[in-house]
Amino acid sequence: MKKDTKKIAVIDYGAGNIGSVVNALVKLGYQATVTDSVSAILKADAVFLPGVGAGGDTMQSLQASGMAAAVLKLVELRRPLFAICVGMQVLLSSTEEDGEHRCLGIIPGKVRKLPQGQKVPHMGWNQVRQVVSHPVFNNIPDNTDFYFVHSYYAHPADSSAVAGLTEYGIEFCSMLIKNNLFATQFHPEKSGEPGLIMYSNFLKYALS
Amino acid sequence: MLTKRVIPCLDVTDGRVVKGTSFTNLRDAGDPVEQAAFYYREGADELVFLDIGATPEARDTMVNVVEKVARQVFVPLCVGGGLRTIDDIRRILQAGADKVSINTAAVQNPGLLREGAAIFGRQCMVLAVDARRSVNENAAGWEVYTHGGRKPTGINVLKWIEEAVGLGAGEILLTSWDADGHRAGYDNELNRAVSELVAVPVIASGGAGTLEHLYQALALGRADAVLAASIFHYREYSIRQAKEYLAAKGIPVRLQ
Numbered sequence: 001m002k003k004d005t006k007k008i009a010v011i012d013y014g015a016g017n018i019g020s021v022v023n024a025l026v027k028l029g030y031q032a033t034v035t036d037s038v039s040a041i042l043k044a045d046a047v048f049l050p051g052v053g054a055g056g057d058t059m060q061s062l063q064a065s066g067m068a069a070a071v072l073k074l075v076e077l078r079r080p081l082f083a084i085c086v087g088m089q090v091l092l093s094s095t096e097e098d099g100e101h102r103c104l105g106i107i108p109g110k111v112r113k114l115p116q117g118q119k120v121p122h123m124g125w126n127q128v129r130q131v132v133s134h135p136v137f138n139n140i141p142d143n144t145d146f147y148f149v150h151s152y153y154a155h156p157a158d159s160s161a162v163a164g165l166t167e168y169g170i171e172f173c174s175m176l177i178k179n180n181l182f183a184t185q186f187h188p189e190k191s192g193e194p195g196l197i198m199y200s201n202f203l204k205y206a207l208s
Numbered sequence: 209m210l211t212k213r214v215i216p217c218l219d220v221t222d223g224r225v226v227k228g229t230s231f232t233n234l235r236d237a238g239d240p241v242e243q244a245a246f247y248y249r250e251g252a253d254e255l256v257f258l259d260i261g262a263t264p265e266a267r268d269t270m271v272n273v274v275e276k277v278a279r280q281v282f283v284p285l286c287v288g289g290g291l292r293t294i295d296d297i298r299r300i301l302q303a304g305a306d307k308v309s310i311n312t313a314a315v316q317n318p319g320l321l322r323e324g325a326a327i328f329g330r331q332c333m334v335l336a337v338d339a340r341r342s343v344n345e346n347a348a349g350w351e352v353y354t355h356g357g358r359k360p361t362g363i364n365v366l367k368w369i370e371e372a373v374g375l376g377a378g379e380i381l382l383t384s385w386d387a388d389g390h391r392a393g394y395d396n397e398l399n400r401a402v403s404e405l406v407a408v409p410v411i412a413s414g415g416a417g418t419l420e421h422l423y424q425a426l427a428l429g430r431a432d433a434v435l436a437a438s439i440f441h442y443r444e445y446s447i448r449q450a451k452e453y454l455a456a457k458g459i460p461v462r463l464q
Contacts, residue, residue, distance in 0.1 A: 027282070119408060124212075127209070191283075
């Protein structure tokens with residue numbers, strides 16, 4: 001299959017690590033469109049939702065830009081979607097960052113603060129234990145290190161969508177997979193070769 | 209388990225990598241884009257670029273370097289040197305940096321940390337501190353030096369770091385003025401004092417001459433990451449050798 005016949009969109013809502021995600025996709029030989037157009041996003045074959053910063057602010061930006069509705073629609077259509085870091089956190093029901101904020105509610109559960117007793121933010125390379133078997137993990141050994149930088153973590157109400165777990169004072173959900181929705185607390189675009197392999201696996205899965 | 213990070217530092221001036229002793233006597237050590245790609249392939253956990261020229265022209269060059277590096281290096285990039293305003297920070301982040309390190313500008317205008325953290329997130333805001341062992345009574349222990357280590361401030365290092373973390377610094381890049389460039393080991397009393405003081409990660413910098421020094425900064429200094437320049441630049445040790453050494457001593461590190 002030719003890489004250039006499929007459309008990849010990176011959602012632009014005025015925040016996040018958009019350039020890094022685009023650089024990674026270009027490195028893998030894909031062309032991606034950075035866009036805040038709902039129609040362009042809904043026409044794409046695979047979509048990335050980047051995220052850096054605070055969960056509450058991110059939710060506000062997503063809502064103000066109309067991107068929250070677009071993300072909900074993508075999930076309803078079961079369109080392949082990869083959400084990163086705060087992009088993962090906003091998929092849950094609510095976050096306790098800077099007070100209580102409602103989130104998208106795609107994955108039932110809460111976003112909580114990492115427990116005290118460890119340095120926060122959780123910053124650096126940590127292992128992801130794969131708890132499901134999925135083509136997105138092809139050629140990525142179990143317990144591979146990925147790059148994290150966050151102070152809050154997703155706590156799903158049940159484990160049905162949990163795909164990866166990471167230990168940092170507690171064991172938390174570092175990766176979710178639900179139908180065609182993929183989400184990582186870590187940053188594949190900053191995780192060296194294993195991160196690039198994960199994006200490549202996702203796109204092969206999504207575009208085939 | 210969170211691994212300890214090994215971070216090569218590229219001191220850049222006029223678009224070239226240089227390394228000096230106590231901030232002077234520079235020697236050319238190459239092209240920053242090439243160096244960065246080399247370290248990435250070797251397994252560096254992160255890269256730090258310090259623009260030690262930091263003139264307005266040098267800043268344009270740095271933006272250019274960061275753009276090129278970000279297209280081929282997929283680990284976090286931290287850039288510092290001469291960043292004074294929110295616009296300076298935004299420009300370098302847009303070029304592809306993940307974090308900025310702020311030194312003199314934060315001392316002169318601590319509000320920059322608060323404002324930067326509010327706009328970009330505290331994980332973007334790295335406070336760089338040049339700490340010199342001090343006999344000054346007001347700055348007992350270590351004194352903050354600014355302007356590339358040339359200017360004493362009379363400010364106590366520990367007090368300043370505590371204040372800066374309160375304002376929004378998400379990580380501390382801690383350079384020992386006394387140890388930097390001498391390759392005789394980090395100031396691990398300093399590293400430990402800061403690491404135990406604040407809840408944000410501490411990068412130990414200044415003084416690495418051997419792999420044992422890296423180990424000491426992590427084990428005795430309790431740092432979360434070690435930064436080194438010359439031992440990697442001149443190929444005395446590879447990043448991989450450093451990590452294997454640390455792993456053999458029981459330090460958790462990322463080995464590809």
